[in-house]
Amino acid sequence: MVEPASVPERAPAAVLARAAVAAGYAPSVHNTQPWRWSAHPDRLELHAERDRQLSAADPQGRLLMISCGAALDHALVALRAQGWAAEADTGSDPDRPDLLATVTASNRTPVTPGAKRLFEALATRRTDRRPVSEQPVGAPALATIQRAVTGRARLQPLTREQVLELAAAADAASTVESADPAIRAELAYWTGRSARGGVGLTAGVLPGRAPRTTVPDRDFGRAGTLVVGSGHDRAATYLLLYGDDDEPASWLRAGEALSAAWLTAETLGVSVLPLSVTIEVAGTRQLLRRLLSGLGHPYLVLRLGIADPDQPGPPHTPRISPAGLVEIATL
Ligand SMILES: Cc1cc2nc3c(=O)[nH]c(=O)nc-3n(C[C@H](O)[C@H](O)[C@H](O)COP(=O)(O)O)c2cc1C
Incomplete structure (x- = not known):
């Protein structure tokens, strides 16, 4: 039968x-x-x-x-x-x-x-934009987070010298964007009251003053209300998320990889901060490509660290x- x-x-x-x-x-x-x-x-x-x-x-x-x-x-x-x-x-x-x-x-x-x-x-x-604690991310956790992106993108930790180059690039990219009226207006929209209905960045998630950090985040053009401690994020690990191609299909996969890495990091108590200003500006994106020594195309910079245990987490950003x-x- x-x-x-x-x-x-x-x-x-x-x-x-x-x-x-x-x-x-x-x-x-x-x-x-x-x-x-x-x-x-x-x-x-x-x-x-x-x-x-x-x-x-x-x-x-x-x-x-x-x-x-x-x-x-x-x-x-x-x-x-x-x-x-x-x-x-x-x-x-x-x-x-x-x-x-x-x-x-x-x-x-x-x-x-x-x-x-x-x-x-x-x-x-x-997303926590404040400095991370003095405790570095352990090698096993880092390896687990790197493995989580396999098949969709790769994660390359940066050396101390490369982090300093990245910091200079972030400054340069912020200067370029601050001089562009269209980008300034766009940022003001997404960080201002005009962006309602659960989109954009509220004052509560933006630092009240510039955090002490090796690689600066973008200049949001306004101070928020999130209290920032006096620590410095010198113990953070900076990584590049990258892959073989620079086209829409690979960017989509990079996003899947970002989610996999970030959710895995969350289960391990590791804080992730994506930093994209150096990706947005063509000149600094090329510089990041050189940091990868031709291994691939950069998609996003990630800062990994252990959140300061003395500070409560930032509020959740609203959603549509x-x-x-x-x-x-x-x-
Ligand atoms: C592609 C991408 C780029 C981002 N770039 C930055 C950035 O440059 N600086 C920053 O502080 N946050 C950055 N973020 C974090 C977002 O602002 C954050 O995910 C969003 O506001 C939602 O908040 P949540 O992550 O707390 O849920 C980025 C997120 C993504 C997915």
Whole structure:
């Protein structure tokens, strides 16, 4: 007798929609959340939301794609934590250029403790722009975070000399951006009251004064209200997230890698700060490429450290409501 072929079990539409909602926790440049999901009965579609692209600082959409890649990985993490073997097809469709990925979940899989921990990290992870403590990140934790990006990008720790070059590049890139009225206006929008509805950076997450740090963050053009201690982040590790190509598909993968690295770091008690100003300015991006000695193209600078245990974590940055990011489709 012929056994009937087993029909793969498919994740219910509500499970898919919940994963898209969970992806709303993903980090994004200036908290622009430049994506939109359509939740179909059998799949999730991730679309780029060009209205929230930084047209002055990110005209090529590199940071938009990295942000969308982070949202994509968050959705996959959410599905795996609910016992679904989720997959993303990121093949491009010339007729729908802003359709970045299609996610399907069509088989049950055991939920590992690691998958649960990554899912829990979704809601606790946040950007902390204050100096990290004097305690360096241990080599085993660093190696685990580096392994987390495998297959999508690579993470290269920088030497002391390279960090000093990076610091000079960050200063130079900030000077270039501060002299550009369009970039200044864009930053003022995303850090000001005009950006409402759960997007942009609130005063509560921006440092009240310039933190003592080796590599400066971008000049946000305004002081926030986050209390900054007197420590210096000299114990931090700076890394470059990089890969073989410099094109939209590799930026999306870089975003998935960023999410994987950051969620893994969160489970290990390691704080991550992405720094993108040197990526935004073409001249300093080339300089970072030279720091990689031709090994690849830089996507993002990451500062890793152990948060100061004497300071409570910064507040969470607000988010767009689920209804604004996830549309339920019937077909
Ligand atoms: C591609 C990308 C670039 C970013 N660049 C910077 C940066 O240069 N400086 C910074 O302080 N934060 C940067 N961030 C962090 C975002 O501002 C942060 O993820 C967002 O405001 C949401 O806050 P949360 O991470 O606390 O959830 C970046 C994030 C992403 C994904």
